[in-house]
Amino acid sequence: MAVTGLIWVIFVMVHLVENLLLFAGPEPYNRYAHFLVSLGPLLWLAELILLVALVAHVTAAISLVLENRAARPQRYVKLRSKGEPSKRTFASMSMIFTGLTLLLFLIIHLKTFKYGPGIEQGYVQVIDGKQVRDLHRLVTETFHNPIYVIWYVFALVFLGFHVRHGFWSAFQSWGAAHPRYTPILYSLGALVGVALAVGFIFIPIWFYFFVGG
Amino acid sequence: MSLMTLHLKVWRQAGPDQPGRFETYTLNNVNPHMSFLEMLDVLNEQLIKEGKEPVEYDNDCREGICGMCSLVINGIPHGQLPRTATCQLHMRHFNDGDTITIEPFRARAFPVVKDLVVDRSAFDRIIARGGYISVNTGSAPDANTIPVAKEKADAAMDAAECIGCGACVAACPNASAALFVGAKISQYILLPQGQPERPRRVLRMVAQMDEEKFGACSNHGECEAVCPKGISIINIARMRKDYRKAALGLL
Ligand code: HEM
Numbered sequence A: 001m002a003v004t005g006l007i008w009v010i011f012v013m014v015h016l017v018e019n020l021l022l023f024a025g026p027e028p029y030n031r032y033a034h035f036l037v038s039l040g041p042l043l044w045l046a047e048l049i050l051l052v053a054l055v056a057h058v059t060a061a062i063s064l065v066l067e068n069r070a071a072r073p074q075r076y077v078k079l080r081s082k083g084e085p086s087k088r089t090f091a092s093m094s095m096i097f098t099g100l101t102l103l104l105f106l107i108i109h110l111k112t113f114k115y116g117p118g119i120e121q122g123y124v125q126v127i128d129g130k131q132v133r134d135l136h137r138l139v140t141e142t143f144h145n146p147i148y149v150i151w152y153v154f155a156l157v158f159l160g161f162h163v164r165h166g167f168w169s170a171f172q173s174w175g176a177a178h179p180r181y182t183p184i185l186y187s188l189g190a191l192v193g194v195a196l197a198v199g200f201i202f203i204p205i206w207f208y209f210f211v212g213g
Numbered sequence B: 001m002s003l004m005t006l007h008l009k010v011w012r013q014a015g016p017d018q019p020g021r022f023e024t025y026t027l028n029n030v031n032p033h034m035s036f037l038e039m040l041d042v043l044n045e046q047l048i049k050e051g052k053e054p055v056e057y058d059n060d061c062r063e064g065i066c067g068m069c070s071l072v073i074n075g076i077p078h079g080q081l082p083r084t085a086t087c088q089l090h091m092r093h094f095n096d097g098d099t100i101t102i103e104p105f106r107a108r109a110f111p112v113v114k115d116l117v118v119d120r121s122a123f124d125r126i127i128a129r130g131g132y133i134s135v136n137t138g139s140a141p142d143a144n145t146i147p148v149a150k151e152k153a154d155a156a157m158d159a160a161e162c163i164g165c166g167a168c169v170a171a172c173p174n175a176s177a178a179l180f181v182g183a184k185i186s187q188y189i190l191l192p193q194g195q196p197e198r199p200r201r202v203l204r205m206v207a208q209m210d211e212e213k214f215g216a217c218s219n220h221g222e223c224e225a226v227c228p229k230g231i232s233i234i235n236i237a238r239m240r241k242d243y244r245k246a247a248l249g250l251l
């Protein structure tokens, strides 16, 4: 859980930075996307690592949740958090819910963009005399669909919550805990969660309102 | 000092596989200086006088050191006061006219025996798998003949404070025993006497914890908040690190 989750956190951070290129305009964005695809086997390796990590993460998550439900067959009529120093939060209690939403998001996301229309469908830009896929146009069009934007915002708020608990939790699960550094990691988890959510949400909102398409 | 009136919603269950239900009782003469258990004693006196069956609940030392008392009081194991066992929780922390909900610790690994009494022998079976040092170490050595760093001695003493009450399991959304087992393993990891059996201790105790069908820790940290001894979840991390190393043969 810990290692696979952190692999994805790293990917998601890199992915956010890459996508900030959207604001630089179609040419730099499409050029960079083309560069990634042209990496070939190197990109496939990264995708394979992510896929294996995801399958392991989701499998472990589902078996963990089933095991934990079974560990308390008779629920409490009344159970509440005692507060400090408890780290039981909405984020920690809803990991499976936010996680499964992210899985659904990921499937739709890949279908829309990675396996969406390309050069053959006319999404093409000529860069340095070469035809490359015009992903910038696809992103712009997609983010003008209000339903897609609302779903996107919703799912990314969930990403923020998932990372809010997941980030520090991964270190704790790995056995990396320290009276001085664990509180820092806990706060950093909130920061990373909020930064990822805000960063990613900013993109569709901005495109919806301010980029013509 | 005025006496209080309290309404108690108490879980009653005739036996392990019987269905349970809440019964509500009203006590009119609660002295605010009573402990929670003394208040239940008064309830039982009243029930016996009325010819009803008294409520079963666990207790022993009544001074916060044995780990025998339990109860989930208004949704919190051992009640709302920080670092306090139920026997040390006094009625002055409640208000006249309050309704107090009292449930047993709930976990598959802690089956209800009767009413509020649960069977916590799963903890004993975990300890039996390695929560000790096998050889007789003789009488206490002279001070400082075996050097132990001050921070390690402090951390070992903190872990050794665990009284085995099981509140950590009761409060955990996953009914995990990780805090208890982490504390019991940590006190030996940190001291020279614990080193020879270190790998097999963690492997065997964790295996037994799983066999007892506790849930798996996902770091909600609620255990530390309800622990009457304030055992830190750092002990859970320490256990996991040792477990990983021991499983890979690196310890
Ligand atoms: C795609 C479907 C996903 C599912 C179903 C899922 C589910 C879960 C669940 C149930 C947990 C266990 C935590 C608990 O029980 O409290 C967890 C932990 C975690 N998740 Fe996810 N998750 C998913 C995606 C992600 C993604 C995309 C990331 C990264 C951005 C991520 C990062 C983490 C991290 C770092 C942890 C903590 C691991 C640990 O404490 O050992 N997860 N996830």
Ligand code: SF4
Binding pocket: B161, B162, B163, B164, B165, B166, B167, B168, B169, B179, B180, B183, B223, B226, B227, B228, B229, B230, B231
């Ligand atoms: S760790 Fe705390 S709550 Fe858990 S058994 Fe020990 S004393 Fe009780």
Ligand code: FES
Binding pocket: B059, B060, B061, B062, B063, B064, B065, B066, B067, B068, B069, B085, B086, B087, B088
């Ligand atoms: S009765 Fe011994 S700790 Fe409460």
